[in-house]
Amino acid sequence: MKGVKTISTILYYITMVAAILYLSITVYALITMLTDWSYVVSADGKTFAVCYPFTEKRFLLGENNWGYKLFNFLLPLGFYGIFFWLLSKVFGVFKRPKLFTQDGVNQLRYFYLANIFVPPITILFASIFAGEIEEGLEWVAVIHFFLGVFAYFLAAIFKQGLNLQNEQDLYI
Amino acid sequence: MAIVINIDVMLAKRKMQSKELAEILDITPANLSILKTGKAKGLRFDTLEAICKALACQPGDILEYVATE
Numbered sequence: 001m002k003g004v005k006t007i008s009t010i011l012y013y014i015t016m017v018a019a020i021l022y023l024s025i026t027v028y029a030l031i032t033m034l035t036d037w038s039y040v041v042s043a044d045g046k047t048f049a050v051c052y053p054f055t056e057k058r059f060l061l062g063e064n065n066w067g068y069k070l071f072n073f074l075l076p077l078g079f080y081g082i083f084f085w086l087l088s089k090v091f092g093v094f095k096r097p098k099l100f101t102q103d104g105v106n107q108l109r110y111f112y113l114a115n116i117f118v119p120p121i122t123i124l125f126a127s128i129f130a131g132e133i134e135e136g137l138e139w140v141a142v143i144h145f146f147l148g149v150f151a152y153f154l155a156a157i158f159k160q161g162l163n164l165q166n167e168q169d170l171y172i
Numbered sequence: 173m174a175i176v177i178n179i180d181v182m183l184a185k186r187k188m189q190s191k192e193l194a195e196i197l198d199i200t201p202a203n204l205s206i207l208k209t210g211k212a213k214g215l216r217f218d219t220l221e222a223i224c225k226a227l228a229c230q231p232g233d234i235l236e237y238v239a240t241e
Contacts, residue, residue, distance in 0.1 A: 170213040172203050 001099075008094035015088035022081030026074060028053070029060060033069060067130035075122055083144075086111045090151070093158075100161040108155035115148030176236045177215070179208050182227040196226045 029050050032039040038051040041064055048069075050060040062073045090111050093104040119141035126133045183193060194204040197219065206212050220231055227234070 167213055170206060170211065172199060172207045172212045172215055172219055 005095050008091045012088050012091040012095055015084045015091060019081050019084035019088055022077060022084055026078040026081055029077065030074060071122070071126035071130040072134065079118055079122060083114065086114055100158055100165045102162065105155055105158050105162060108151055108158055112148040112151035112155060115144045115151060119144040173210050174238055174240050176210060176238050177207055177212070178234050178236055179223070182229050182234055186227050188227070193226055197222050
């Protein structure tokens with residue numbers, strides 16, 4: 001298990017950093033949109049650009065309408081921040097001294113529920129309110145669905161492991 | 173559970189405290205409490221051997237079968 005703990009510790013910190021980055025960028029982008037700070041709209045008004053802080057170097061680009069900004073820009077960015085945060089929690093489960101815990105089962109449950117339900121709902125709202133969705137996005141939802149199913153199976157295994165461990169703990 | 177573990181009786185006879193027995197058995201007081209209160213699912217032979225050795229008794233002195241209807 002030493003190898004598993006080492007790998008899971010590394011991945012825990014990588015995904016936690018990714019989560020912080022995604023969520024920070026989401027908050028930053030929202031602030032720029034609301035305050036026009038480091039925010040540029042094209043001459044024809046069709047596209048916008050979020051610039052790096054205190055610069056005029058373009059960072060993020062998108063269509064200049066609130067349907068796109070919310071459902072094709074902010075929500076995916078924010079949800080990927082949450083995805084990486086939940087993923088870091090899952091890796092955190094594997095780096096603990098005790099593998100089978102109720103908290104571990106709960107973290108896996110949150111992860112599979114998020115992966116199964118959030119992407120299709122987000123794409124549905126995006127297609128309704130933002131019009132066209134970006135090409136290939138539906139396949140992203142399919143990949144997340146299968147990832148969620150895999151996590152669901154893993155949660156079932158962990159739940160069984162937890163039950164067996166609790167029963168074993170009652171053998172003195 | 174139909175099998176009852178009567179450790180308290182032997183502890184009283186040997187004038188030993190639960191905490192002392194737990195230390196001798198190298199188990200936590202919580203686990204010894206699980207044993208005494210009948211919540212244990214099973215008892216390992218090496219634990220039974222250690223209990224008998226610590227309390228200078230036979231397995232029959234601490235294990236009792238109580239028929240449940």
